[in-house]
Ligand code: BES
């Protein structure tokens with residue numbers, strides 16, 4: 001498990017500064033005005049800080065960037081890092097500045113001087129999000145978590161805000177660890193036990209085995225895993241932090257490895273298919289974040305965990321499988337397996353929970369990468385309101401999301417000669433036909449969105465908030481969307 005950076009919030013304290021042996025980080029605006037702590041540091045260092053701020057180097061420093069003053073006089077610290085940020089910085093600027101701080105830190109013991117800066121929680125979020133490295137499979141590493149004391153004037157307010165942000169970052173790290181884990185480590189069984197452990201946070205977790213899934217009639221899900229020695233599982237996670245209203249549902253594709261099955265994928269790049277459980281990983285991380293921050297909402301997470309392998313038992317192209325809904329599916333291509341998994345769990349979720357809305361996440365199609373690259377996930381929805389709620393939340397969190405179309409006209413591409421539907425269309429509109437296939441398993445009046453995260457779940461070059469590999473995309477957007485639209489307000493909760 002990747003250790004979470006530690007943030008403790010303390011009141012502004014000059015002794016702590018004097019005793020600090022790691023690194024002090026201060027925030028200075030581009031008008032070079034010094035706050036109480038910076039003035040004090042300037043005095044202790046016999047004017048070094050002010051001289052530094054008058055330098056060409058500082059003047060040329062772009063907003064949001066950092067410079068360090070090494071081994072300053074009369075302090076024990078290795079350096080004082082100066083981050084240039086204005087007091088009226090936006091959330092996005094504060095977050096980006098946090099990222100820059102993480103990238104330029106040279107110690108793991110930090111004293112961050114927040115003072116009166118209002119966006120300190122967003123800045124901390126940026127520091128934490130970028131402070132991630134997946135080392136679980138490397139030997140001889142002893143990762144020391146970053147240990148940050150944040151000095152603020154308004155202790156109560158800022159500490160609570162930082163705690164909420166860290167709950168979210170905890171969820172993101174959980175998702176990243178799951179997605180980065182290789183498929184021999186994160187088997188369906190190991191994944192289910194990781195999720196079972198969420199019960200410690202107050203989440204009710206149920207794990208369904210193959211015989212139960214068989215009884216439920218989840219044949220399209222089961223056929224995907226039938227060539228694998230790892231047993232297929234469905235895990236249901238319930239967070240009941242709201243009243244007695246119906247829950248909002250999050251549904252995730254959890255293919256722990258996608259070889260393509262009998263429609264085998266080419267060897268080159270196949271190793272990337274360890275991330276094909278990304279949808280389930282994001283659902284897990286979002287559930288964790290909601291539980292950690294004790295969200296006043298009812299949310300259910302349902303994930304289908306399977307492995308898509310070729311074998312003598314594997315499902316064949318041409319097989320016809322009956323879904324839990326009752327529709328028959330002709331499997332033309334065993335590599336279009338994610339939709340087969342989702343078909344059954346989408347149906348199950350609606351039958352059991354009658355949710356107020358439902359979002360599924362899946363690394364579903366290579367075609368979405370052709371369309372949107374690695375910057376944005378594709379959003380397909382039957383409901384303008386839900387779609388806007390999600391895209392607004394994603395935008396606020398700096399997570400790219402772009403609406404794509406759904407329309408009955410595409411259904412003709414999925415017509416099967418012998419069954420109710422086939423699992424693939426032609427090459428044309430590959431991501432949309434996948435969406436249309438899923439929509440078949442969504443009830444008429446159910447507000448629903450499908451997020452195709454194939455391009456954003458794991459990336460080959462670093463992004464602003466994450467290193468190469470798993471990004472955790474979606475955890476923050478979902479958490480915010482629940483907070484903004486599906487949570488009981490304070491008055492309602494107490495009254
Ligand atoms: N897991 C893949 C989609 C994928 C591709 C995810 C690249 C991440 C990166 C999915 O199961 C798949 O194989 N889809 C096929 C569908 C096709 C057979 C209709 C695809 O996109 O090629």
Ligand code: ZN
Pocket residue numbers: 258260334335336337338
């Ligand atoms: Zn596939």
Ligand code: ZN
Pocket residue numbers: 255258276335337338363364
């Ligand atoms: Zn897949």
